[in-house]
Amino acid sequence: MRCRAVLLKSSGLTSKAIGEQTEMTHISVNSWVKRFESEGIKGLETRSGRGRKPIMDCSDEEAVRIAIENDRQSVRKAKEAWQQATGKEASESTFRAFLSALARDIDA
Numbered sequence: 877m878r879c880r881a882v883l884l885k886s887s888g889l890t891s892k893a894i895g896e897q898t899e900m901t902h903i904s905v906n907s908w909v910k911r912f913e914s915e916g917i918k919g920l921e922t923r924s925g926r927g928r929k930p931i932m933d934c935s936d937e938e939a940v941r942i943a944i945e946n947d948r949q950s951v952r953k954a955k956e957a958w959q960q961a962t963g964k965e966a967s968e969s970t971f972r973a974f975l976s977a978l979a980r981d982i983d984a
Contacts, residue, residue, distance in 0.1 A: 878920040881905045882912045931966045932974045940974060951975070 877898050884894045891902035891909075898905070911919035932940075936958070943957040955971040958964075966974075 878908045878912075879917075881908050882920070885909050931964065931970055936962060936964070936974070937978065940971075940978065944975070 877900065881894050881898050881900060881904075884897065885891065885905065889897075891905040894900070894905045895902045900908075908920065939958050939961045940954075943954040943961065946957060947953040951972060952968065955966070955968060958971070959966070
């Protein structure tokens with residue numbers, strides 16, 4: 877989308893027209909064009925630290941393993957044990973997704 881906005885701007889379209897085509901505001905279009913002009917193609921990449929931070933990450937792996945080892949039959953109980961151990965909260969679907977990722981890592 878960012879590249880497209882820059883290319884459309886270079887073809888002479890207004891920022892407002894580009895915004896309508898790309899579903900961006902004209903202010904965003906101008907910002908991306910300025911970043912492209914100052915930083916080149918690298919300026920269009922998403923910078924680190926952007927976006928929502930994950931609820932569960934590699935620091936939770938050990939606590940999740942312990943919780944699962946203590947109660948292999950109930951994901952709900954394991955999730956509750958993990959929440960008590962870490963002070964974090966996650967939905968059951970997030971917890972299950974993390975377990976699936978752990979299982980894929982073990983299989984690999």
